[in-house]
Amino acid sequence: MNIAETLLARASELGDQSALIDVHRARDRVLTFREFERATTRVAAQFRAAGLQPGDRVLLFHPVATELYLALVALFRLGCVAVFPDPSAGRAHIERCCSILPPAAFFGSRRAQLLRLAIPALRRVPITFCPEWFPGTIRIQTINQERIHPNGPANSAGSIVSLPDDAPALITFTSGSTGQPKAALRTHGFLVAQHRVLERSLGLQRGGCDLTTLPIFVLANLGSGVTSVLPNADLRSPGMIDPRPMLAQIQRHGIQSTAASPALMEQLLSHCEREKTAIPQLRKVFLGGAPVFPRVLRKAKQFCPNAAIAAVYGSTEAEPMAEIALDQISDADFLLMRNGTGLLAGPPDPSISLRVIRDQWGQPIAPLTRPQFDHLALVPGEAGEIVVSGDHVLPGYLHGEGDAETKFDVDGTRWHRTGDLGYMDYHGRLWLLGRSSAKVRDGLGILYPFAVECAAMESSSIRRAALVAGSGRRILVVETEGRASTEGIRQSLSWAELDQVVSVDRIPVDKRHNAKVDYVALANKLKNFNVTI
Numbered sequence: 001m002n003i004a005e006t007l008l009a010r011a012s013e014l015g016d017q018s019a020l021i022d023v024h025r026a027r028d029r030v031l032t033f034r035e036f037e038r039a040t041t042r043v044a045a046q047f048r049a050a051g052l053q054p055g056d057r058v059l060l061f062h063p064v065a066t067e068l069y070l071a072l073v074a075l076f077r078l079g080c081v082a083v084f085p086d087p088s089a090g091r092a093h094i095e096r097c098c099s100i101l102p103p104a105a106f107f108g109s110r111r112a113q114l115l116r117l118a119i120p121a122l123r124r125v126p127i128t129f130c131p132e133w134f135p136g137t138i139r140i141q142t143i144n145q146e147r148i149h150p151n152g153p154a155n156s157a158g159s160i161v162s163l164p165d166d167a168p169a170l171i172t173f174t175s176g177s178t179g180q181p182k183a184a185l186r187t188h189g190f191l192v193a194q195h196r197v198l199e200r201s202l203g204l205q206r207g208g209c210d211l212t213t214l215p216i217f218v219l220a221n222l223g224s225g226v227t228s229v230l231p232n233a234d235l236r237s238p239g240m241i242d243p244r245p246m247l248a249q250i251q252r253h254g255i256q257s258t259a260a261s262p263a264l265m266e267q268l269l270s271h272c273e274r275e276k277t278a279i280p281q282l283r284k285v286f287l288g289g290a291p292v293f294p295r296v297l298r299k300a301k302q303f304c305p306n307a308a309i310a311a312v313y314g315s316t317e318a319e320p321m322a323e324i325a326l327d328q329i330s331d332a333d334f335l336l337m338r339n340g341t342g343l344l345a346g347p348p349d350p351s352i353s354l355r356v357i358r359d360q361w362g363q364p365i366a367p368l369t370r371p372q373f374d375h376l377a378l379v380p381g382e383a384g385e386i387v388v389s390g391d392h393v394l395p396g397y398l399h400g401e402g403d404a405e406t407k408f409d410v411d412g413t414r415w416h417r418t419g420d421l422g423y424m425d426y427h428g429r430l431w432l433l434g435r436s437s438a439k440v441r442d443g444l445g446i447l448y449p450f451a452v453e454c455a456a457m458e459s460s461s462i463r464r465a466a467l468v469a470g471s472g473r474r475i476l477v478v479e480t481e482g483r484a485s486t487e488g489i490r491q492s493l494s495w496a497e498l499d500q501v502v503s504v505d506r507i508p509v510d511k512r513h514n515a516k517v518d519y520v521a522l523a524n525k526l527k528n529f530n531v532t533i
Helices: 003-008 033-049 066-078 091-100 110-118 188-201 215-224 243-253 262-275 294-303 331-338 370-376 449-456 486-492 519-529
Strands: 018-024 027-032 057-061 081-084 105-108 127-130 168-175 181-187 209-212 227-229 257-260 284-287 308-313 322-325 343-346 353-357 384-389 407-410 413-424 430-435 440-442 445-447 462-470 473-480 500-504
Touching: 003 033, 003 066, 003 188, 003 215, 018 033, 018 066, 018 243, 027 033, 033 066, 057 066, 057 110, 066 081, 066 215, 091 181, 105 110, 110 127, 168 188, 181 188, 188 215, 209 215, 209 243, 215 227, 227 243, 243 262, 257 262, 262 284, 262 294, 284 294, 294 308, 308 343, 322 343, 331 343, 331 449, 353 370, 353 413, 370 407, 430 449, 440 462, 445 449, 449 462, 449 473, 462 519, 473 486, 473 519, 486 500, 500 519
Parallel strands: 018 227, 057 081, 057 105, 081 168, 105 127, 209 227, 209 257, 257 284, 284 308, 473 500
Antiparallel strands: 018 027, 168 181, 308 322, 343 430, 353 384, 384 413, 407 413, 413 430, 440 445, 462 473
């Protein structure tokens, strides 16, 4: 099975329906499902004419735009492997990625070509493609260009290469705790399984129109016959985008749904709050990619009054794992979250096996028998590590890098350790407590990050919160809006027995979603307050 077959299956039945819409040179650019299929054929022909073969790895460095998805699906058609390093991780990260997996080719925008010239490992890549003219590259004609590379006939890549389910399709790099890049390899079979799960969990239906801020959902939309509108925004910093162009797109295209990170959605909602307006067009809003705290859900409902609001729990290795709709969260649930019981994530996705086991993060788990695994699993109400298994759960990393710390087998079935802590309640719902590495253990017992942070962020004056341990002391770092009494915050959370509340101008967050606390950067920041963690 080649994932391209799933992604292009709608071309014949939905030929003239818009597949992708983006903004190019200040104007809307529309590609129908038929045009998208034909364009991927042309691009694949050019790649093949330049010498690419099935199995070749191709680095993709291009902003979220139509050209990126044409190149990606064209590579799938050929049986090539698309590789996405994390440019925000810096040059050393890119150099290490190239040494781990030497690429056969590079595809990137003009700006990316300048980056390539500055990094020796990228300059050594044998073949370089660019969708625009750039010296020393092969120009790839993408949209509305009937001519293709002169060395290849127009139909040379018209067919889709047949592949086994375990053939590699997509590789993304992440940095582990040691800083050594880990390659998350997704096979064609994995992507097909993930598409089926997302289609069901997101309720994707042909004919819909979606503002697609997370790349994996563009692929899900293509395979489900949903129009993807690519945001007119710089998604490298979702928490800092200008919301006005995106809100204009929602109105202009009658967009009905969106899936976004909490940081990006807060930018849209804060603009609505300032301008005293709303987004009535939306019918479905899915929030994920980072912790989704109750205040964001309620604010989304306030300014998207006609939308069903839901939080999705997932990760690079398993997307989705659990989901909860706002209207399924009771007043009693909100009260529990305010009082330190953690963050409600909802029932596990029915296509996944999810268990909570005794916390032993940092120690490898040897192969287990089913009785041994059952003995390790905890009963409802007991907190521990969240582990998952299923067809859309990444079974391992390339070359096994990171497998020892994050994978284990039960009677031959592979399980993934998420690194998150949580517990199941007696209604079969998952509650999140934060990262295993971030829990505080001291003479008073154990204090979980999300228990405190979720409760703290119920205050309208606290924009973000992070629990840390410093020199044996429990410290809550807060980023406030306006003036707020740190002593008042500490007293309001008396059950947490905090030693100190520190107010900072900004809590550092991850570069990808702008929503997860960057504890390393936070530790450096706290040195100015004579706090060591």
